[in-house]
Amino acid sequence: MITVSHLTKRFGDRAAVSDLTFSVNPGVVTGFLGPNGSGKSTTMRVILGLIRPTSGSATINGRPYRELEFPMREVGALLDAKAVHPGRSARHHLKSLATANAISAQRVDEVLDIVGLTDVADQRAGKFSLGMSQRLGIAAAILGDPGILMFDEPINGLDPEGIRWIREFFQSLADEGRAVLVSSHLMSEMSLVAERFIIIGRGQLIREGSRDELAKASDQFVFVRTPHRETFKEIAARENWAYREEGETFVLEHVFASEVGEIAFAHQLPLHELSTKSSSLEDLFMKLTADSVEYVGKQRERRKGANR
Ligand SMILES: Nc1ncnc2c1ncn2[C@@H]1O[C@H](COP(=O)(O)OP(=O)(O)OP(=O)(O)O)[C@@H](O)[C@H]1O
Ligand SMILES: [Mg+2]
Structure with a gap:
């Protein structure tokens, strides 16, 4: 040891x-x-x-x-x-x-x-x-x-x-x-x-x-697709869900897929996708060490300012 x-x-x-x-x-x-x-x-x-x-x-x-x-x-x-x-x-x-x-x-x-x-x-x-x-x-x-x-x-x-x-x-x-x-x-x-x-x-x-403990500390994202996009946006605003749009898909943070599913069900909102993905260990490492990097390239500076 x-x-x-x-x-x-x-x-x-x-x-x-x-x-x-x-x-x-x-x-x-x-x-x-x-x-x-x-x-x-x-x-x-x-x-x-x-x-x-x-x-x-x-x-x-x-x-x-x-x-x-x-x-x-x-x-x-x-x-x-x-x-x-x-x-x-x-x-x-x-x-x-x-x-x-x-x-x-x-x-x-x-x-x-x-x-x-x-x-x-x-x-x-x-x-x-x-x-x-x-x-x-x-x-x-x-x-x-x-x-x-x-x-x-x-x-x-x-x-x-x-x-x-x-x-x-x-x-x-x-x-x-x-x-x-x-x-x-x-x-x-x-x-x-x-x-x-x-x-x-x-x-x-x-x-x-x-590895498991770090994976739990990684950011979780919930991916949602629905044909009724405007209704979803109204619900998201009411529920205070933070989201961004990636093409047809809404990507939500700080919320569980189960919660999204239940609220969508309560509003009879059909979902074509409801899934969860974790950011990689690499993303977590970059986030944890972002302030410790001695020589930051221009590209990296921009990324640090971006959401992910
Ligand atoms: N003999 C030394 N004299 C003065 N400074 C040193 C000496 N050895 C290391 N340092 C400094 O100590 C810090 C840590 O260096 P170290 O080599 O331990 O880092 P590292 O994590 O192994 O980095 P790398 O990933 O580049 O190998 C650096 O700022 C380095 O410049
Ligand atoms: Mg070294």
């Missing part, structure tokens, strides 16, 4: 992480989401003992990283896939990590096989594509068979096949009872990979919850 408690990290007078508290439990893939510059990598680096917190703490199974005897056996991490020495082969890279952590050479072959790099294991890592480098980074992370895994933006730049592989692989790690923390700045990427989400903005926790 990873426990982050009231973590603050300042660089000069600027706080990259502010009073951040969360935990990452075994058996689940947890998505760590936030816009660029929101403090995801900084948090992960503190957890791995690479930088010291200004205040607060981060622990691995109750102990700070620096106190772990064989860190790679408790926590594995991929922070930067391109950090491997370019002249080294994948096998050489993994073997030197294994030796330093008292891990058997046989395990190197095993992890090469798990990530599908056996055939290219003796090629120089500098020649690897981004996808291959990500796989090598993942191989290094699982080398010590740790119960806790952290991956910083592992999906960045992968093709659809690579994304599918990662999704299934992370799920299998969680199914084996491991705690898996995966960061991303894209909810569209993470919504299929993670089951729980920790959303941060400007170094602070914005929202935490399971």
